[in-house]
Amino acid sequence: MSFDIFGLNPALRKAVNEMGFEHSTPIQTAAVPPALEGLDVLGSAQTGSGKTVAYALPTLQRLMAQPKAARPGPRALVLAPVRELAAQVEATIADLAQHTSLKTALIIGGEPMPPQAKALQQSADIAIATPGRLLDHMRRTRGWGLEAVSTVILDEADRMLDMGFLPDVSEILDKVPSGRQTLMFSATVPSAIEGLMSRYMRDPLRIQIDPPRRPAEGVVQKVYPVSSAQKYDLLYALLTSVDATATVVFTSMKRRADAVAAYLRGRGLEAHAMHSDLTQSARTKAMTAFRESKFKVLVATDIAARGLDIRHVSHVVNFDVPDYPEDYLHRIGRTARAFTVGDAMTIMSHEEKNAVLSIETFIGSEIPRAALEGFPYDVPPRLTAYRPSPLARFGAKGVGKVRRRLM
DSSP, rough: BBBGGGOHHHHHHHHHHHTOOOOHHHHHHHHHHHHHHHOOEEEEETTOOHHHHHHHHHHHHHTTTTTTOSSOOOEEEEEESHHHHHHHHHHHHHHHHTTTOOOOOEEEESOOHHHHIIIIIIOSSEEEHHHHHHHHHHHHSSOOSSTTTTEEEETHHHHHHHTTTTTHHHHHHTTTOTTOOEEEESSSHHHHHHHEEEEEEEEEEEEEEEEEOOOOOEEEEEEEEEEGHHHHHHHHHHHHOOOOOOOOEEOSHHHHHHHHHHHHHHHTOOOEETTTTTHHHHHHHHHHHHHHTTTTTTEOOGGGGGTTOOOOOOEEEEOOOOOHHHHHHHHHSSSGGGGOEEEEEEEOOGGGGHHHHHHHHTTTTTOOOOTTTTOOOOSSOOOOOOOOOOHHHHGHHHHHHHHHHOO
């Protein structure tokens, strides 16, 4: 639907137009109106479905209608699990607020604390923070507080709980006014989220968009079987065989990310690694350059699987098959953002076939196998999906029954 249905302030509507958003996504269509009314909302939707805009627009609109707080401190608070996601959220909110007087502050680790403390005390209407760094400021800094907060947003709430942030999040929420509006957005809604919701939300409206185990619409998935010894060569061949605007290559380990990026540079492709061992300034520099299309290949660990929101990413390559099926969805969700199209290519060695089988079971469909034409395979790739053995399917308790059936 058109964003006109929301009755947005002209300053916000102008920003939406300038950002190139023509139609609202399903999560935006469902969540923006009740959030504008001040209701608590629990929104569950796939990665890449537009959740940031779904909570940012009503929050900005409501802040514009409120008088400035008498006490120093932010009037809205967004909590995110990792620095990269927080930085992306801050950038999106700042773009939406560019024609208003509202100010944002990014409160994350790896950056100097004094400028953050100054922003919290003097200028920020909206603070976008990781829980640990915000608590550091709350415990060390005097002269400001969370008493003026009228809206709290928990972004990627399931990820925050997975990372062990429940005590930090609870401590923060206990210090904001009980009459606040609470918006919670998550890719999944596990039992821990239910507990957090019952404790801190007031009769929330629950919105679920799309089944939680389905890849985003527009993602073309393929698995490329290859021997372990030829993974690097196949990666290079795949990258040079496609017309990609931007590609994210995922690895399972930080050292592997560095090795893959170095290998690609040695073959003449400009590629940069991003993982948690890099300084925050180095990660920010790499992300900014990638977002500005100064290079086309970013090699990352799963630290970027949820925090990366680059609309022009056309290809995702799983150099290593992820251990957990959920991580596969998060990775391939980096492409086909907001109803665009994209390609997700998984390079699979023989040792990783069971991990791919687990992914296929999780998403409820087989992923087509493919071979790259002209590539000198040392072992011909198998282009049919693996099947679990009957014994594996039925488990130990069903062994006798299966054996009788097979005889």
